[in-house]
Amino acid sequence: MRRFARVLPVIGMSGMGLAGLGVCLPAMAQSTEITVATVNNPDMVTMQSMMSAFHQAHPDIKVNWVTLPENELRQKVTTDIASGAGQYDVVTVSNYETPIWAQNDWLKPLDEDLPEDYDVDDLLAPVKEGLSVDGELYALPFYAESSVTYYRKDLFEKAGIEMPEKPTWDQMKEFASKIHSPSDGVYGICLRGLPGWGQNMALFGTMVNSFGGRWFDMDWTPQLDSPEWKNAANAYVELLNDYGPPGVTSNGFTESETLFANGQCGMWVDSTVAASYVSDPDTSKVAEDVGFAQAPYQTTEKGSNWLFTWALAVPQSSQHQDAAETFIEWATSKDYINAVADEKGWLSVPPGTRQSTYDSADYKQAAPFAPLVEKAISSASPTDPSAQEVPYTGVQFVTIPQFQAIGTRVGQLMAAMLSGQQSVDDALSQGQAFTERLMQQTGKPQ
């Protein structure tokens, strides 16, 4: 209020009375109001629609939502926390920024305050690890995903081939060649081609790992010009150019998902969250014929499937930390999962976070792909992502602040490579030069 008084004379000088314009101060409410910053993904939409359950249990906490596209949200939240503005009490973060922000002292450590019945040991180990620094949790997982291979059982049968439990990229190419039939509107394989560190680079990052490559050596020297990167890039380009859909550089997750659900892809390697969409007859034309396998590998299984977690955290700048913690404990609890299952069915529960979800007989019955998803998430290895030694953690990303810029740039080069604007060698040497320069400018991580 006092701060406000300082600007009032300025407005007064303009000779305009603002009273009549209805600009009024926020009403002093009895209850605590918290602001939750989040994205518009389907599981978050479900969370917003479950709010009456939260209000019943906690009538004294009022929740306001700020929903923004992912990149805008990340920028706004970063500005807010770094400047200490404290507009947000709960922020939606991933396992990419959680360790970085925790080390900046931006997020509140959560272990101490978690109640007994939260059952923190029920959280899947790689998911929990990705949100912890030195064994301390800084965010609670809301849902998590890994990558798997989706394929068309009917097309495989017709071609007389069989999908192994975990195929190699060489096999993927062979299978693609056998089922590729553009005249029937079926492309051998769909993969992400849309540039972005969270789009094509999520998939391509796992390819590099499985070809034995790594982003940096132990001295933080970029390795993009290594033979492993070249092999992975050649395999990626050949697969998509020979057996991919047209215009693949504009296909991200959603576009590929739609193509697969429309029956236009023979195989598709992507996020586990698509499993329920492609096997639901209401949304997918191929629901009956979807087969699942683990994500492909080549020379090593290490880092061949990614791990991405959407989690809820409380910024240190929040003025309502207790209420905020109450909220994130509720939204990531077993009770929440059960409440969603009761109200909307088991296919709508946020996947990938709790062992108890995967132990539930009801869930297994509703989601036949559940064991596969659980296996993919549990086998993801963020702390050991490459056959070679690495100084970083993260499967499809590197948990350093510079990675967002690096991943974005290299993602653009990959797209240029796919569309034939650049050769594999040129694209990789440019990526190498860009990464070297950026690391020099910003200094190596400690």
Added chain:
Amino acid sequence: MRTQSGNALLGILAWLVALAIFFPILWLLLTAFKTEQEAFSVDPTFWFMPTLESFKTALAQGSGYWHYAWNSALTAVASTIIGLALAVPAAYAMAFYPNKRTDFLLVWMVSTKFIPAVGVLIPIFLVYKTVGLLDHALGLTLLFTAMNLPIIVWMVYSYFRDIPKDIVEAADIDGASVLQTLFKVVLPLALPGLASTGLLALILAWNESFWSITMTDHRAATLAVYIASFKSAEGLFWAKMSAASVLAIAPIIVLGWFTQRQMVRGLTFGAVK
């Protein structure tokens, strides 16, 4: 003969340009009535079974459309009124009592528009944080006012310049005070211009998205924030987002429709010297 065919060609060209400008809005309108699957379809369709599903979602309880619309209306109207109230005296002084610095001052004011908004984001964000204006309707109103003020001053100034100075001098000789001259002589003459200036400022403030998205969260969030909230990295959202956009632009388009005669008159006012 030659001029006639020339006119016809010009007419066709005008229609083509108008169509090109209007097409995105038409497509937005069509998409808003499609299902998500149709909206996303690779083969665009013009003929389909319209559905109101997306509008239902966009207007559903909890989507907060009215909350955002109110904030948009409040900040746009308030910033336009404040802007005009500040600009009219300034333009009056510059138009009728110019001195040797007037031209420089005008150019300097407009030059503030050359800086990209993001260039001043951090200082403004920090100041707003300190004075407590983040996520506040007043904060956004002041920003919109500052954003539009150079344009308003410039436009009002050029309308005033078109009024013969003799009229002002005659009023002076008749013993009218400055305020009397302004309100009884100058403003009535410049009214069409003022109306179109106000309308333009209103539209610019209504459509503003950069500051709205960065400086507000919930309390003072405008329709720009509302539209942005429909974008998603997972799942289909084009139809819902189109419906939300249609709802967001509808009020200003209707306003523009009803005032278009005034607007055109104002914008071409003084075009012939």
